[in-house]
Amino acid sequence: MQDLATLRCPWCGERFETLVDASAGDADYVEDCQVCCRPIEMQLSVVDDGFRLDADRES
Template sequence: MLTPFDISCPYCGESIEILVDASAGDQQYIEDCQVCCRPITLSIRLDADGDAQVSATAENDA
């Protein structure tokens, strides 16, 4: 099941919607911003209840 999440692009600041598949467990992948087309590193972590927590950072941020 895909769950929509709103994130802010770390480059242009625009709010964009991404779809997260929480059934895949913890994940990290790169998706391009739908507005400025720059690569965003998305980190998806599941908490103890199985709810997804999403963070978005610029590609080269630590």
């Protein structure tokens, strides 16, 4: 099942939404910002009550 997550781009600061699949467990992936198109490194962590999505500039 996919969930909608809202996050802030670490490059331009704009907020945007993305779909995440927490049923697959923890994951690291890269997605481009929907506003400035720069790459964002995302870390999905599954926790007891849902998930946590962290976003950093891709290094």
